Amino acid sequence: MSEPSLYAGAALRRLRRREGLTQAAMAQRLSISPSYLNLIERNQRPVTARVVLQLVDEFDYDPRALQENAAIGGIDGLARRLADERFADLGIDRAEVTEFLAAAPLAAAAFSRLFDEGGGPRADTVSMEAEVWRAIERWRNHFADLDEAAENLADELRLTRADIGAALTDYLRDRHDLAIRYLPRAVLPETNRRLDLHARQVQLSEMLTPAARNLALGMQIAALEYREMIANIAGGASFDHPGARDAFAGYLRGYFARALLMPYGRFMRACDATGYDPVVLARRFGTDVGEVARRLTTLQRVGQRGLPFFAGRVDPALQLVERLLGASETSMLDRRPACPLLQSQSSAPWHAQAVLMEDGALGPQHWVVAQIAAPAVADEPRSDVMLLGIEARFADNFSLAKGISLRPEDAMPIGPGCRMCRRVECPARSLRGPAQAPVD
Numbered sequence: 001m002s003e004p005s006l007y008a009g010a011a012l013r014r015l016r017r018r019e020g021l022t023q024a025a026m027a028q029r030l031s032i033s034p035s036y037l038n039l040i041e042r043n044q045r046p047v048t049a050r051v052v053l054q055l056v057d058e059f060d061y062d063p064r065a066l067q068e069n070a071a072i073g074g075i076d077g078l079a080r081r082l083a084d085e086r087f088a089d090l091g092i093d094r095a096e097v098t099e100f101l102a103a104a105p106l107a108a109a110a111f112s113r114l115f116d117e118g119g120g121p122r123a124d125t126v127s128m129e130a131e132v133w134r135a136i137e138r139w140r141n142h143f144a145d146l147d148e149a150a151e152n153l154a155d156e157l158r159l160t161r162a163d164i165g166a167a168l169t170d171y172l173r174d175r176h177d178l179a180i181r182y183l184p185r186a187v188l189p190e191t192n193r194r195l196d197l198h199a200r201q202v203q204l205s206e207m208l209t210p211a212a213r214n215l216a217l218g219m220q221i222a223a224l225e226y227r228e229m230i231a232n233i234a235g236g237a238s239f240d241h242p243g244a245r246d247a248f249a250g251y252l253r254g255y256f257a258r259a260l261l262m263p264y265g266r267f268m269r270a271c272d273a274t275g276y277d278p279v280v281l282a283r284r285f286g287t288d289v290g291e292v293a294r295r296l297t298t299l300q301r302v303g304q305r306g307l308p309f310f311a312g313r314v315d316p317a318l319q320l321v322e323r324l325l326g327a328s329e330t331s332m333l334d335r336r337p338a339c340p341l342l343q344s345q346s347s348a349p350w351h352a353q354a355v356l357m358e359d360g361a362l363g364p365q366h367w368v369v370a371q372i373a374a375p376a377v378a379d380e381p382r383s384d385v386m387l388l389g390i391e392a393r394f395a396d397n398f399s400l401a402k403g404i405s406l407r408p409e410d411a412m413p414i415g416p417g418c419r420m421c422r423r424v425e426c427p428a429r430s431l432r433g434p435a436q437a438p439v440d
Contacts, residue, residue, distance in 0.1 A: 008040075008047050009040055009041040009042055009043040010041075010043075010103065010104070010105050010106075011105070012026075012037075012040060012041055012047070012055075013041045015055075015059065015061065016041075019059065023037050023038055023041070029054070029058045029059075030051055030054045030055070030058065031050075031054060032051065032054075077112065077329070078097050078100070078101055078108055078111075078112060079094055079097045080329060080331055081111070081112055081115045082097055083331055083334075083416075084115075126240070126241075127241075128241040128243060128244045128247060129247075129321070131239050131240065131241050131244045132244055132247045132248050132251060133323045133324075135237040135239070135244075135248050136248075136251065136324065137325050138237070139233075140300060140325075140326060140327050141297050141298050141300075141324050141325065141326045141327075142298050142299075142300035142301070142326075142327075143233060143252065143255055143298075144301065145229055145233075146226070146229065146230075146233075146252065146255055146256045146259060147259045147264050147298070147301065149226060149229065149256070150256050150257075150259035150260040150263065150264075151259065151263040151264050151265065153221070153260060154259075154260050154261075154263040154266075155263070157171060164214050164261060164286045165210065165213060165214050165217070165286075168214060168217040168218065168221070169217065171221070172202060172217065172220065172221065176224055177200055178195075178200055178201060178202050178220075179200060179201050179202070180201070180202050180204065180217070181199075181201045181202070181203050181204070182203075182204050182205070182206040183203050183204070183205065183206060184205075184206055185205055185206070185207050185378075185379065187203075188203065188204075188205045191205075192204065192205045192207075192208055192212070192216060192377070192378055193205075193216045193219065193220065195220065195223070202216075202217065202220050204216055204217075205378055207378040207379040208377060208378050209288070209375070209376075209377055209378070210286070211282075211286060211287045211288045211291065211377075212288075212377035212378065214257075214261055214286060214287065215254070215257045215258070215261065215287070215291065215377075216257075217257075218256065218257025218258070218260045218261060219253040219254055219256070219257045221256075221257075221260070222252070222253040222256035222257060222260075223253055226256060230249050230252045230253060230256070231249065233252055234248050234249040234252065255298070258287075258291055258294060258295050258298075259295075259298075261285055261286065261287055261291070262281075262285045262287065262291075262292070262295050264299075264301055264304070265304070267281075267285070267295065267299075268299060268301075268304055268306055270284055270285070271296075271299070271306055271307075274399060275397060275398060275399030275402075276296060276306070276307060276309075276397065276398050276399060276400075277399040277400065278292040278293055278296070278350075278370075278372060278388065278400075279349070279350070280399075288374075288375050288377075289350075289372050289373075289374065289375070289386065290313070290372075290374040290375070290384075290386050293309075293311040293372065293386045293388045294311055294324055296309040296311065296326075296388065297309050297310060297311050297324040297325070297326030297327075297328075298326065299326075300326070300327050305327075307390055307394050307397060307398065308326055308327035308328045308390065308391070308394065309326055309328065309388060309389065309390050310324060310325045310326055310328040310330050310332070310333065310387075310388075310389050310390075311324045311326070311386060311387065311388050311389075312324070312332075312333045312386070312387040313374060313384050313385070313386055313387070314384060314385045314387060315382060315384050316382055316383065316384070318338075320333060320338075321384070328389070328390070328391065330365065330367065330389060331357075331365070331416065332357060332365070332367065332369070332387075332389065332416075333387070334416070338414075338416070338417050339357070339414035339415050339416070339417060339418075339421070339428070340418070340428040340430065341355075341412055341413075341414045341426075341428050342355060342369065342412075342414055349372065349373050350370055350371065350372040350373065350400065351370070351371050352368060352369065352370040352371070352400045352401060352404060353368070353369060353404065353412055354366070354367070354368050354392055354395075354401075354404050354405060354406060354410065354411040354412065355367050355368075355369055355411055355412045355413075355414045356408055356411035356412065356413050356414070357413075357414045357415060357416065358413070358415060358423065364408070365391075366391065366392040366393070366408050366411060367389050367390065367391060367392060368389065368390055368391075368392050368395040368398060368400075368401045368404060368406070369387055369388070369389040370387070370388045370389070370400045370401075371385050371386070371387055371388075372385065372386045372387075372388060373385060373386075374386045388400075392406045392408070392411070393406075418430050
């Protein structure tokens with residue numbers, strides 16, 4: 001795969017002005033023509049490797065400074081911030097985002113920093129869950145130290161599908177002198193797991209499914225043995241809501257448990273062999289499709305990356321109750337309720353469709369989204385839906401996309417929700433928003 005071209009006109013222009021050079025003088029030192037330098041500074045030509053070497057030789061220049069927009073996620077990162085609903089009435093498109101970043105990259109970085117640290121939604125309007133999601137997204141939902149620790153422990157236990165629960169039970173008994181006891185829901189009304197050190201017991205609700213029991217035991221091991229590692233990660237995040245840090249630490253314990261049940265290397269090999277099929281993977285690793293979907297968003301180990309999935313969980317009232325963006329840049333889960341055209345009318349265990357979403361500054365986004373029935377972990381009287389999505393350009397290797405056309409013209413046109421949607425004459429529209437305008 002060829003490397004993307006590097007356009008860094010603003011950085012070169014600042015360097016030239018700092019050195020007090022005309023374009024002609026700068027071009028002479030770089031061994032290029034003044035007209036070519038002029039094109040580079042206007043981002044009409046990329047910076048070549050030879051020019052980079054000349055910059056290093058002539059000006060002792062750090063070439064990493066040429067990629068100054070990388071810290072904000074480039075055009076996609078800036079576009080995602082400008083797609084915030086507070087800017088919807090401005091109608092900022094992707095061309096303007098590109099212009100902004102090319103003409104004033106430092107101003108774009110300053111805006112991004114302000115948006116991320118203080119200019120985002122006010123603390124009193126952001127839920128605790130959203131704060132936790134934001135902390136997860138800063139790590140792109142990949143916690144390498146937890147993954148490595150879980151994989152090492154899984155190798156030590158040699159977990160297999162047939163005896164995961166037994167292996168975890170034996171480990172807690174032998175290492176921590178803890179027995180497992182299953183109690184009625186009436187005894188554990190507010191939780192599914194409790195540690196009773198006086199009785200030397202890990203107490204679990206008898207209503208938990210076998211897969212949920214295994215996850216709960218993995219979370220207990222994380223709480224006992226990796227408390228400091230988890231506290232260090234959680235301590236580096238900034239929260240305004242009381243309780244958000246504890247909720248983030250709880251998510252990290254769940255992350256460790258999933259990594260223990262689905263060790264990275266073994267799970268990646270199974271993904272490659274099955275086409276990332278969540279149903280088959282759930283059977284193979286003794287868990288459920290919801291946990292597999294969450295795990296699929298974490299596969300970002302250097303040198304062993306998986307496909308960039310996102311996942312979300314939606315309850316029967318169409319509330320988004322979980323959001324994991326992973327390495328994707330989607331805005332599809334930024335708002336709920338989302339486009340009614342995305343709602344599945346199928347009664348099958350899963351349903352997949354290709355969608356093309358027009359979302360302001362982000363431009364058209366072409367995705368394959370699978371909606372999978374998420375089984376309850378205990379006796380909850382409801383049935384949630386997991387959304388598992390991936391960019392259509394990666395979907396050739398996704399088993400649930402088989403039989404779906406991946407041509408943009410065949411995708412279902414959707415929007416970011418009726419209030420924010422700019423499409424006109426949509427038969428599914430329920431609300432008319434201030435940003436509605438024809439889409440070119």
